[in-house]
Structures are given as structure tokens and as C-alpha cells.
Amino acid sequence: MxxxxxxxxxxxxxxxxxxxxxxxxxxxxxxxxxxxxxxxxxxxxTNTFEFNEFLKQCYQIGNKSVGLISITGIIIGLVLTIQSRPPLVDFGAIGMLPGMVAISIIREMGPVITALICAGKIGSSMGAELGSMRVTEQIDAMEVSNTNPINFLIVPRVLAATIMIPILTLYADVIGIFGSWLGVNIKDNVSITLFIHQAFNNVDFIDLVPALIKSFFFGAVIGLVGCYKGFHAGRGTESVGIAANSAVVTSSLLLIIVDLIAVQITDLL
Structure with a gap:
């Protein structure tokens, strides 16, 4: 005992x-x-802002994400339309379909799905890139040579993500509504002019502004988390993969939390 x-x-x-x-x-x-x-x-x-690096990161984040966002946006519009149509037909409210899908895409689906996709693509890229620079001691060399790595590596990436994510969100909204029009025309014959009129006739200014504002926070979260995980990566080569994976997981979780807070604030307005 x-x-x-x-x-x-x-x-x-x-x-x-x-x-x-x-x-x-x-x-x-x-x-x-x-x-x-x-x-x-x-x-x-500071006065030493790296504008050229900022433009380069805007291109990396924005232009190289257009294809993926386009495919995703069309699929979101198609899926929402195809799944929402049967219940509306049963209730005789098929005319509400364009407005309902437009509001769903603009207020929630567009910003959140775009941010999650960018978290996987951009966040992992930032984590892996800065992690490899940490492993190969490039960041240490910058610090020794009196070059500020925060100013050169992180600030342009964070600002580029903060600015480009809202632009990609607006683009995803447009493509998603176009995908919804394609979904409607699978069984009906609706002109795109009539569809857009029906869609935006139900969309108010208050539907667009909160979604656009929270997309700026989404971009900042992706940039800050991706750069942080890469900048503070370990010394081994496996730490590059760990940094990339951790950037995606952490930023995705934070995006959902930020979205929850934004929805609660919007609901009070």
C-alpha cells in the first residue's frame, strides 16, 4: 500500500x-x-514602407486566386439555387429565389467561403515561405545586416491580404450570383437582366456594408496569422510544414470566431 x-x-x-x-x-x-x-x-x-513588395504581394494574393475563387463562386451559386428551388416551388414562392440567394451570398457565403479558401491558399503560402526563410537563416541575416524583417516581410503581406480579400469577396459575390442565374436556367428560362433585377431588388445597403467590413478583418487575420506562424517557425526542416499547417488551422478557426462576432454585432443594428 x-x-x-x-x-x-x-x-x-x-x-x-x-x-x-x-x-x-x-x-x-x-x-x-x-x-x-x-x-x-x-x-x-513608418516612412520606410516597402511599396514594391506590397504590390508584389497584392498580385500574389489577388491575381493568382481569381481562378479558384471563380470556380468556387459559381459552384456556391449553383448549389444554393438547386437546393433552394424545390421548397420555394412547393410554397409558390419561386419569384423569391434570386433575392434569397443574393442575400445569402452577399451577407455570409461569399465573405466566409472566400476567406476560408484564402486561408488555405494564402495563409499556408505565407507560413511556408517565411518558415523556409527562418530555417535557411535568411531572416537572421536580415536582422544582422540592420534590415527590419517586420517592415520588409510581414507588413506588406498583412496589408496586401487586408486589402485584397474584400476585393476577392466582391468578385466572389458577383460570380456566385451569376452561378445562381445558371442554376435557375437549368429548369427555367430567365433572362439575366430580369434575374439581376429580382436579386438586387431585395438587397439593401445594410446587407453589403457589414459583409464588406468583416472581410477586411478576415484579410487581416489571414495575413497576421500566416506571417506569425512562418516568422516564428522552428529551426528544423519539418517546422516549415508545421508552420504552414498551423497557419491554415489557426486562421480558419479565428475566421469563424470573427464571423460569429460580426454576425452578433450586425444583428444589433
Whole structure:
């Protein structure tokens, strides 16, 4: 019995030590995140802004995501239309289909789906790129040569993501509504002029503005998380994959949380 009690006490001590270590790591991570965000926001308002790098990142994020966003937007419009049509036909409210789909795409589906796709494509790219630079000691070389890596590597990426995600969201909304028109014409024959009139006749200004505002926050989250995971990657080569994967998972989770908060705020308006 004494031996059994001694073993139990050792297990409890080990468990307590593990919990303490996890709490210490958690608070260290919070401190690193706060310090990282302060550094990024301070460097945004400096006179040494890398405009050429900013334009390059806008091209990387925006132009190279158009194809994927186009396919996704058309599929969203088609799926929403095909699934929503039968219940509306049963209730004799088929004329409400364009407006319902347009509001669904503009207010929720367009911004969220676009942000999640960009989190997978752009967030992982940022994490892997900066992670590989950390592993190959390029970031260390910049710091030694008195070059600010935050200003050159992170600020342009964060600003580019913050600006380009809303633009991609608007583009996804347009393509999604076009996909909805294609879905309607599978069984009906509706002109695109009539469809657009019916769609936007039910869309108010208040439907567009909150969705556009939260898409700016989506872009900032993707840029900040992707750059943070890559910039603070480990030294081993496997840390590049870990940084890319962690950037996607963390940014996707934060996007859902930000969307939940934005929906609650919009509901109060």
C-alpha cells in the first residue's frame, strides 16, 4: 500500500508539472503574439514602407486566386439555387429565389467561403515561405545586416491580404450570383437582366456594408496569422510544414470566431 500511494503521488506531481509547463508555454505564446502585433502595427506607420513588395504581394494574393475563387463562386451559386428551388416551388414562392440567394451570398457565403479558401491558399503560402526563410537563416541575416524583417516581410503581406480579400469577396459575390442565374436556367428560362433585377431588388445597403467590413478583418487575420506562424517557425526542416499547417488551422478557426462576432454585432443594428 505505501508503494501504491507513493506511485500515485508521483503521478499527481508529474501531472501538476505538465499542467504548469503548458500554462507557461501558453502565456509565453500570448506575450509573443502581443509583441508581434505591436511590432507590425508600429511598422505600418513608418516612412520606410516597402511599396514594391506590397504590390508584389497584392498580385500574389489577388491575381493568382481569381481562378479558384471563380470556380468556387459559381459552384456556391449553383448549389444554393438547386437546393433552394424545390421548397420555394412547393410554397409558390419561386419569384423569391434570386433575392434569397443574393442575400445569402452577399451577407455570409461569399465573405466566409472566400476567406476560408484564402486561408488555405494564402495563409499556408505565407507560413511556408517565411518558415523556409527562418530555417535557411535568411531572416537572421536580415536582422544582422540592420534590415527590419517586420517592415520588409510581414507588413506588406498583412496589408496586401487586408486589402485584397474584400476585393476577392466582391468578385466572389458577383460570380456566385451569376452561378445562381445558371442554376435557375437549368429548369427555367430567365433572362439575366430580369434575374439581376429580382436579386438586387431585395438587397439593401445594410446587407453589403457589414459583409464588406468583416472581410477586411478576415484579410487581416489571414495575413497576421500566416506571417506569425512562418516568422516564428522552428529551426528544423519539418517546422516549415508545421508552420504552414498551423497557419491554415489557426486562421480558419479565428475566421469563424470573427464571423460569429460580426454576425452578433450586425444583428444589433
Amino acid at each position: 505505501p508503494i501504491q500511494n507513493q506511485n500515485n503521488s508521483l503521478i499527481i506531481k508529474q501531472l501538476v508539472n505538465d499542467i504548469k509547463k503548458k500554462f507557461i508555454v501558453f502565456f509565453i505564446d500570448i506575450a509573443n503574439v502581443v509583441n508581434y502585433q505591436n511590432s507590425v502595427f508600429k511598422n505600418i506607420f
